[in-house]
Amino acid sequence: MSMTLYLGTKNYSSWSLRPWLAARKAAIKFDEIIIDFDQPDTKSRILEVSPSGKVPVLIHKELKIWDSLAICEYFAEIEPQLWPEQSDLRAIARSVSAEMHSGFMAIRNEMGMNVKAKHRKVTLTNQAQEELLRIDQIWTGLRQQYHAQGNWLFGKFSIADAMFAPVVIRLKAYTVKTSPTMQAYVETFYNDSAFLEWINDAEQDTLIVPRLECGQV
Structure with a gap:
């Protein structure tokens, strides 16, 4: 289909992970090109392909x-199974996806995505802790409703899961308390072959971007 997906450094790029994972789970074929962050030519390379920079x-x-x-x-649009089949469930899935897309800024700032980080210690602000509680509320509510249909938020994998994938990585990277439901959902990702492909690729990254490193080892 002559598709090319341009990505940031896999160890750090939460935004890149989301569509990459969605495509992989839907078996959509594409070529990928990685543009590493914080390199002398990073900005110019991105501007060559991306109107938003x-x-x-x-x-x-x-x-x-x-x-x-x-x-x-x-x-x-290519593979409709990326959203739930029922219209009311699609509406809910889009709602939680949009909430993730536009919110949770404290978590983003205080728990930067870092695939290679393990058990790092961070002291979270009250705002970040409240955001984690909201994520727990979303995950737990959906899992309680749709657990019989499968292990993802709506039973089958959807874009909603792709949107929360970087949160899963953050929960692995940083020492924060999680509920049993949150932990079970994290394990669903870490037992998924497509997700693990990204993790394995990211662990091979040799680039270290100091501004994107946070937390104590």
Whole structure:
């Protein structure tokens, strides 16, 4: 289909992970090109392909699509199973996806995505702790409703799961308390072959970006 997905450094790029994982889970074929962060040519390379000056960006023939959620929606046009089949469930899935997309800024700032980080200690602000409680509320509520259909938020994997994938990595990287439901959902990801492909790739990254490192070893 002549698709190319431009990504940031896999160890750090939470936004890149989301559409990459959605495409992998839907068996959509694409080429990937990684543009590493904080290199002398990073900005110019991104601007060559991305109107927003950010990654990820998907190029399909003459079409350019930027922003993680927009790319995921484009993939869902190709493979509709990326959203739940029922219209009411699609509405809920889109709601939690949009909430993740636009919110949880304290978690983003205080628990930066870092695949290679393990058991790092961070002291979270009250705002970040409240955001973790909200995520627990979303995950627990959906898992209680749809656990009989499978191990993902709505039973089967959807874009909603892709949107929360970077949170899963953060929970592995930093020493924070999680509920049993949150931990079970984390393990669902770490038993998924597509997700583990990203993890394995990210662990091979040799680039260290000091501004994106946080927490004590």
